[in-house]
Amino acid sequence: MFGVTTATPSPAPRTRLSPAQRRTQLLELGVRLLATRSLDELSIDLLAEQAGISRGLMYHYFGGKQGFYEAVVQHAADDLYARTAPPDEGEPMERLLASLAGYVDYVVGNHAGYRSLVKGATAGNDNLRAIYDTTFAALAERFFTSDPGGLVIPDTPAVRLVIHAWQAMVEDLVLTWCDSPAGLSRADLLQVITASLPAIVDTLPG
Amino acid sequence: MFGVTTATPSPAPRTRLSPAQRRTQLLELGVRLLATRSLDELSIDLLAEQAGISRGLMYHYFGGKQGFYEAVVQHAADDLYARTAPPDEGEPMERLLASLAGYVDYVVGNHAGYRSLVKGATAGNDNLRAIYDTTFAALAERFFTSDPGGLVIPDTPAVRLVIHAWQAMVEDLVLTWCDSPAGLSRADLLQVITASLPAIVDTLPG
DNA sequence: ACATTCTATTGACAGATGTTCAATAGCGCC
DNA sequence: GGCGCTATTGAACATCTGTCAATAGAATGT
Numbered sequence: 272m273f274g275v276t277t278a279t280p281s282p283a284p285r286t287r288l289s290p291a292q293r294r295t296q297l298l299e300l301g302v303r304l305l306a307t308r309s310l311d312e313l314s315i316d317l318l319a320e321q322a323g324i325s326r327g328l329m330y331h332y333f334g335g336k337q338g339f340y341e342a343v344v345q346h347a348a349d350d351l352y353a354r355t356a357p358p359d360e361g362e363p364m365e366r367l368l369a370s371l372a373g374y375v376d377y378v379v380g381n382h383a384g385y386r387s388l389v390k391g392a393t394a395g396n397d398n399l400r401a402i403y404d405t406t407f408a409a410l411a412e413r414f415f416t417s418d419p420g421g422l423v424i425p426d427t428p429a430v431r432l433v434i435h436a437w438q439a440m441v442e443d444l445v446l447t448w449c450d451s452p453a454g455l456s457r458a459d460l461l462q463v464i465t466a467s468l469p470a471i472v473d474t475l476p477g
Numbered sequence: 478m479f480g481v482t483t484a485t486p487s488p489a490p491r492t493r494l495s496p497a498q499r500r501t502q503l504l505e506l507g508v509r510l511l512a513t514r515s516l517d518e519l520s521i522d523l524l525a526e527q528a529g530i531s532r533g534l535m536y537h538y539f540g541g542k543q544g545f546y547e548a549v550v551q552h553a554a555d556d557l558y559a560r561t562a563p564p565d566e567g568e569p570m571e572r573l574l575a576s577l578a579g580y581v582d583y584v585v586g587n588h589a590g591y592r593s594l595v596k597g598a599t600a601g602n603d604n605l606r607a608i609y610d611t612t613f614a615a616l617a618e619r620f621f622t623s624d625p626g627g628l629v630i631p632d633t634p635a636v637r638l639v640i641h642a643w644q645a646m647v648e649d650l651v652l653t654w655c656d657s658p659a660g661l662s663r664a665d666l667l668q669v670i671t672a673s674l675p676a677i678v679d680t681l682p683g
Numbered sequence: 684a685c686a687t688t689c690t691a692t693t694g695a696c697a698g699a700t701g702t703t704c705a706a707t708a709g710c711g712c713c
Numbered sequence: 714g715g716c717g718c719t720a721t722t723g724a725a726c727a728t729c730t731g732t733c734a735a736t737a738g739a740a741t742g743t
Contacts, residue, residue: 428659443645453634
């Protein structure tokens with residue numbers, strides 16, 4: 272009243288959530304904010320302000336900026352893994368193709384966030400790289416376990432090395448395609464992705 | 478004397494170098510330090526201490542931490558490009574293979590630094606990504622200009638997209654191979670690299 | 684209804700790090 | 714041997730991360 276309550280929109284009505292609610296709220300906010308910023312371009316101040324909480328609460332939940340970033344990356348990685356789960360039914364090869372299509376659609380639908388988090392994770396500390404490596408290893412595992420013994424792809428160190436490289440290629444391919452499709456349709460893209468895997472494996476000596 | 482000149486090894490005898498000398502000294506020191514650290518793990522304090530200069534001089538030469546990092550990445554990129562230059566003589570295909578072998582050897586010989594700077598650059602701001610993109614585009618250009626009209630690889634947007642992805646694959650392949658060769662020799666690695674390029678291009682529709 | 688307990692949340696403080704700039708001092712030149 | 718140019722410094726400043734004892738919302742029991 273009396274015109275002294277200045278432009279401050281809301282005097283911060285302290286809202287008290289359950290730890291799980293607060294945690295997911297902050298993680299999802301983090302995914303959104305980090306889609307257009309790198310980690311060191313995101314200050315705890317901005318994050319806390321956007322979340323409507325104090326800086327201290329961030330440290331209570333995640334221990335620090337680094338811990339927060341790791342939690343965000345892990346959160347997004349789990350999301351990616353779940354959303355690209357192969358369907359329960361169908362031929363083994365069909366299920367793999369469906370999973371790959373799911374991956375493409377996921378990346379295309381979130382290319383800004385996906386690019387930012389993946390690049391940030393691979394450039395980060397040991398924990399971050401471990402999250403990235405584990406997730407990509409889990410995705411690759413589908414090629415070996417989805418059809419035990421029935422796949423044409425043998426499980427050897429050299430093949431695993433090549434599949435890792437193929438995954439890096441697919442990641443780059445989809446992200447670059449988002450920026451400039453180069454006249455290729457989504458079906459064309461999937462065609463290149465699926466056909467290149469055996470093509471690359473075949474280049475191995477022996 | 479008199480036991481008061483404490484443990485300080487050298488009271489910093491101010492050495493005055495030419496701007497070019499100082500700049501390259503700092504850049505090479507940066508390449509070395511950043512091979513085992515990420516940018517935000519490297520403080521200006523440490524950098525200045527290792528270089529034997531004051532913090533202020535860093536800002537005089539590079540304007541700030543970010544500018545320094547960009548200069549280091551550009552320096553390393555120029556080095557990479559020069560060291561992988563194809564030989565002046567020989568068959569076009571031979572020269573490309575020699576260039577690829579040069580790339581492999583360069584990465585193997587500096588995998589720590591190469592990995593750190595590449596990941597840091599791709600995760601960085603627009604300037605850093607521009608340096609990375611420009612360098613990789615220049616490397617790719619060799620495939621189109623080294624033998625004008627004589628190569629079996631046509632120059633279309635789709636082909637450029639796929640070659641970009643192939644470059645990402647090669648980068649991952651070599652770096653992963655450094656960590657665990659998976660029973661493959663250097664010759665095997667080069668075999669996979671060279672054979673995979675046409676194999677991938679052939680997966681394009683049409 | 685009220686008091687009590689539990690804990691999610693805060694705000695002020697301490698420490699570290701990036702950044703600026705006027706002052707300093709090494710080196711070539713006359 | 715003095716002078717001027719400029720490479721270099723060091724201290725002050727600004728911003729940000731991280732810490733912790735104090736605070737307050739909500740459930741529980743009486």
